[in-house]
Amino acid sequence: MIDHNRSRLSHQDCWKSWKEDGDAEARRQLIEHYLPLVDYVSSRMAVGLPKNVTKDDLASNGIMGLIDAIEKFDYQRGLQFETYASWRIRGSIIDGLRQGDWVPRSVRDKAKKLEDAYTVLEQRNLRSASDEEVCGYLNISHKEFQQMLQEVAVSAVCSLEDPIREEESETRLSLLVDDKAVNPESKVHETYLKEALTQGIEKLTPKERTVVSLFYYEDLSLSEIAEVMSLSPSRISQLHSKAILRLRTALGKQRDQLLQH
Structure with a gap:
């Protein structure tokens, strides 16, 4: 997972640049930094799923959830991004699974x-x-x-x-x-x-x-x-x-x- 203390210190400027100035490079850095969240959530959700559903399938939908979380997160509220993003990632994965009619x-x-x-x-x-x-x-x-x-x-x-x-x-x-x-x-x-x-x-x-x-x-x-x-x-x-x-x-x-x- 992510080093929370390091994350808050090193990425506060990224959040500010992205949210206040619309800096695309700051957004890219945030996405790259929090990608391990996608791997973490998709790995947990992969347990017990049908063999035709791969971890890569889950991760691709999860990345969309991460991007959505970064778009919508209010960094000034003092909330923990990892918790917020995990729900968004999980929801995006579930949406993708539903669209694929994965449960007979x-x-x-x-x-x-x-x-x-x-x-x-x-x-x-x-x-x-x-x-x-x-x-x-x-x-x-x-x-x-x-x-x-x-x-x-x-x-x-x-x-x-x-x-x-x-x-x-x-x-x-x-x-x-x-x-x-x-x-x-x-x-x-x-x-x-x-x-x-x-x-x-x-x-x-x-x-x-x-x-x-x-x-x-x-x-x-x-x-x-x-x-x-x-x-x-x-x-x-x-x-x-x-x-x-x-x-x-x-x-x-x-x-x-x-x-x-």
């Missing part, structure tokens, strides 16, 4: 069936659903269940960017983000959704919580997590898929409750 409809259908199963079972039993209960609900064997998890792993990367409902453009992530203005409604949504995520994480199994923590908070790849937990990469991918499905259920339930008030 059959896989999306399986992900929806699994998500519905977790929703029904957890509402019925008021606790996390076990693998056996999900298998029974879907009338499938444990082997078929594991295969479904492996297949839907490729859709988990878009889990928060997908529309909440197919006919709507609003995404789960949009409910968590307040671009600039702070308004009461956004703060209420953010508070409730953070609470929903916290409760959702608490309902995960210990192994699922560990995977979520290492992947999203410690920035380890799924392969690195497999080494840490002494499990196979495919098993880590399955644990990640189950965790995402449970968290999507928690967010969807919270969103429905918000709409009722």
Whole structure:
């Protein structure tokens, strides 16, 4: 990754020249300096994707996201560019994947069936659903269940960017983000959704919580997590898929409750 202290010191003038004077050379230097962000984000997102999607495919879309971030970033607000740019890069990669129709409809259908199963079972039993209960609900064997998890792993990367409902453009992530203005409604949504995520994480199994923590908070790849937990990469991918499905259920339930008030 990038040396943050060095970045702030050596690139403040570049930001100023680009934003205030429109200096194309300063813009080029900023793009070159932050290119490692594209490699970092695309490497993380490449794990578990179909073999026909290469890291180069992700990186080419990611570069467009980086350029967009440099165009729109307000360096005077004192925010960390790497965090802002990472979201832009990730969003651009996801947009590119969507345009390429990289997730077959059959896989999306399986992900929806699994998500519905977790929703029904957890509402019925008021606790996390076990693998056996999900298998029974879907009338499938444990082997078929594991295969479904492996297949839907490729859709988990878009889990928060997908529309909440197919006919709507609003995404789960949009409910968590307040671009600039702070308004009461956004703060209420953010508070409730953070609470929903916290409760959702608490309902995960210990192994699922560990995977979520290492992947999203410690920035380890799924392969690195497999080494840490002494499990196979495919098993880590399955644990990640189950965790995402449970968290999507928690967010969807919270969103429905918000709409009722």
